[in-house]
Amino acid sequence: MADKQHTDPERMEKIVSLCKRKGFIFQSAELYGGLNGCWDYGPLGAEVKRNLKDYWWRKNVQERDDIVGLDGSILTHQAVLTASGHVGGFSDPMVDCRHCKGRFRADNLDGMQCLKKPSCTPGEGADCDLTEAKEFNLMFQTTMGASADENDPNAIAYLRPETAQSIFTQFKNVLDTSRMKLPFGIAQIGKAFRNEINPRNFTFRSREFEQMEVEYFCHPDDGMKLTDDWLEARLTFYEEIGLPREKLHVLDVPEKDRAHYSKKTYDIEFDFPFGCQELEGVAYRTDYDLSKHQEAGGKSLEYFNEQTKEKFVPHVVEPSAGCDRTVLALICEAYDEEEVTDAKGKTDTRTVMRFHPRVAPVKAAIFPLLKKNEDQVRVCREIQRELECYMTVFYDESGAVGRRYRRQDENGTPFCITVDFDTIGENGEELKDTVTFRHRDSMEQERLPISELLPRLLKEIR
Numbered sequence: 001m002a003d004k005q006h007t008d009p010e011r012m013e014k015i016v017s018l019c020k021r022k023g024f025i026f027q028s029a030e031l032y033g034g035l036n037g038c039w040d041y042g043p044l045g046a047e048v049k050r051n052l053k054d055y056w057w058r059k060n061v062q063e064r065d066d067i068v069g070l071d072g073s074i075l076t077h078q079a080v081l082t083a084s085g086h087v088g089g090f091s092d093p094m095v096d097c098r099h100c101k102g103r104f105r106a107d108n109l110d111g112m113q114c115l116k117k118p119s120c121t122p123g124e125g126a127d128c129d130l131t132e133a134k135e136f137n138l139m140f141q142t143t144m145g146a147s148a149d150e151n152d153p154n155a156i157a158y159l160r161p162e163t164a165q166s167i168f169t170q171f172k173n174v175l176d177t178s179r180m181k182l183p184f185g186i187a188q189i190g191k192a193f194r195n196e197i198n199p200r201n202f203t204f205r206s207r208e209f210e211q212m213e214v215e216y217f218c219h220p221d222d223g224m225k226l227t228d229d230w231l232e233a234r235l236t237f238y239e240e241i242g243l244p245r246e247k248l249h250v251l252d253v254p255e256k257d258r259a260h261y262s263k264k265t266y267d268i269e270f271d272f273p274f275g276c277q278e279l280e281g282v283a284y285r286t287d288y289d290l291s292k293h294q295e296a297g298g299k300s301l302e303y304f305n306e307q308t309k310e311k312f313v314p315h316v317v318e319p320s321a322g323c324d325r326t327v328l329a330l331i332c333e334a335y336d337e338e339e340v341t342d343a344k345g346k347t348d349t350r351t352v353m354r355f356h357p358r359v360a361p362v363k364a365a366i367f368p369l370l371k372k373n374e375d376q377v378r379v380c381r382e383i384q385r386e387l388e389c390y391m392t393v394f395y396d397e398s399g400a401v402g403r404r405y406r407r408q409d410e411n412g413t414p415f416c417i418t419v420d421f422d423t424i425g426e427n428g429e430e431l432k433d434t435v436t437f438r439h440r441d442s443m444e445q446e447r448l449p450i451s452e453l454l455p456r457l458l459k460e461i462r
């Protein structure tokens with residue numbers, strides 16, 4: 001059972017500070033005081049996020065012949081979100097405090113702070129004066145078209161609150177064009193937007209975020225079993241990107257907490273330093289969405305099984321993962337500090353981001369031992385050119401080699417390649433064209449021929 005109360009704010013503070021210092025994640029519009037609930041990924045963060053999305057796509061589309069992809073629009077027709085129930089019902093309960101003027105999510109007051117007395121949970125301080133809870137719709141609304149008038153209902157569109165809806169509304173087009181047979185899935189990665197009342201825990205609860213979703217369509221008889229199968233597949237995925245099984249927890253969501261149309265929902269949770277929190281939901285949504293769009297759109301979304309001659313609205317199982325939350329979990333899991341002792345017996349603390357090589361932002365750093373040695377630099381650049389069309393690598397010649405290693409440890413680079421005097425044949429033929437290959441986690445080094453670098457790295461990072 002997960003310990004939801006266990007938190008480590010000090011560790012979280014160090015992680016947030018490293019994210020800024022090393023260029024993983026910055027506050028959006030920081031120059032202007034910040035845009036609350038929005039984040040920009042810096043050079044290293046952008047690589048981790050891309051690697052995660054690529055691996056998810058590979059596992060859920062490329063390596064599956066029963067799943068195809070979609071890239072739907074973010075701006076969404078209001079009729080779509082009316083039919084899905086979002087226009088009327090996608091809201092959280094909100095309370096205002098008449099005293100501190102704070103606005104809080106009413107069902108999530110624990111962990112919130114009174115604006116005047118931060119040691120108090122809203123409602124618990126002597127002066128707190130909370131209003132009755134009222135529902136606050138989380139969708140961002142906009143008006144479309146140059147001549148659009150704010151009061152013209154036909155001009156209203158929304159930024160999508162989940163990627164799922166375009167999958168449902170394009171179900172028939174995908175079915176007809178790809179000629180898939182049930183069970184089959186449609187996968188999508190993309191931005192979603194929710195005007196969260198209290199964005200918090202760094203990127204964990206944001207107003208703009210990315211989702212990675214599969215809508216897996218099936219016969220009604222298969223829904224429950226497929227939900228269990230998807231849960232296992234998703235747990236395996238998290239292990240494959242470096243989140244250990246013992247830090248992943250499955251919550252079998254009780255009926256009273258499930259969406260009314262869901263027959264089964266599992267939440268996959270992770271032990272973040274701010275507590276055990278949801279990474280992904282695996283939900284059996286029955287035929288709710290397709291039926292609603294069929295009814296409102298007036299066109300049949302039924303599936304015809306040519307063998308059994310059965311006609312029905314497919315049911316759907318939905319593994320829906322948060323991309324930003326997973327990146328945050330990867331960063332939190334990777335962060336480590338260890339005491340190391342150098343050859344002279346001096347100890348200090350090494351900060352190391354122990355990313356799995358699959359998601360590490362830079363796969364290998366390439367150093368000349370001496371930047372003034374033209375032959376070493378030339379060989380480094382040749383190695384760089386060979387590797388960079390397959391993966392992100394980084395050339396660095398500044399400072400002592402030990403310091404360069406440490407910088408890469410903090411970036412999470414799993415391998416460092418150093419070109420030295422042996423490489424260029426100054427110490428004989430035996431070691432010519434070999435380099436040192438240093439492992440980030442153990443700090444051990446091995447000697448490898450340059451010709452083995454590419455196949456070795458490709459094997460390590462796949």
Ligand code: GAP
Pocket residue numbers: 161162163164194196203204205206207208209210211213278279280281318320321322323324325
């Ligand atoms: N289509 C189903 C759906 O959207 P959800 O549980 O509301 O279900 C799925 O969202 C996932 O999206 C969550 O498990 C979480 O990882 C991510 N997510 C939801 N709201 C988020 C937010 N405000 N910030 C970051 N990620 C969020």
